[in-house]
Amino acid sequence: MIGAVLAGGRGRRFGGDKLLFRINGKPLLLYTLEKLERAEKIDEIVLVASKENAEKLEGFGYEVLIDGLMVGPMGGIYTALSLGDAFVVAGDMPLLVPEFIDFIVERFEETKKLACVPRWGNGYLEPLHAAYSSSFRGFLEERIKSGNYAINRAIRESDACYIEIEKLPENWRESFFNVNTREDLGRLSPLIF
Ligand SMILES: Nc1nc2c(ncn2[C@@H]2O[C@H](COP(=O)(O)OP(=O)(O)OP(=O)(O)O)[C@@H](O)[C@H]2O)c(=O)[nH]1
């Protein structure tokens, strides 16, 4: 199972390249990568970048795939799946819980569905912390061709398995924490202390 880290965003809300922003001297993206490294079910990590930021990301030492679409998460997932089945996460998630990732990948392998996606009680999905089959790529291709880039809708209209978040250990939820604004940095005390 590939661990694909989406890293092609522009960080508009943050105002600048948030993934290279240093917290205690270490780039935000490196926190995410180190957590993903600890997931036992992940065999290989790749970064999914834009053409513009690929070079800067090569220094992390992982293969960098170029997202030629740049239409948001769907394009990143589509690009990642060119290598095979993948667990896809956002690069701005520094508090990933390795056990939770392994849990999702195990569920994906058991159910053999096109995707296994965490879901909140209100129906909200977490598509950037989910496992996808390479077969899901063809399904996305049709949508991309018609300019339909809504990933949640694509998941709902596919044969996906859902992981009910509220039934899981509460401390796993910090896995979803992502840095979007400068204010979010203030919530990183578990990382800093
Ligand atoms: N490859 C790829 N990665 C993306 C794309 N859009 C967002 N990402 C990445 O996906 C993750 C989650 O996206 P956001 O939280 O919206 O980050 P962002 O797009 O950089 O920030 P905003 O411009 O403020 O939305 C981040 O790590 C981004 O780098 C895309 O079109 N392609």
Ligand SMILES: [Mg+2]
């Ligand atoms: Mg984000």
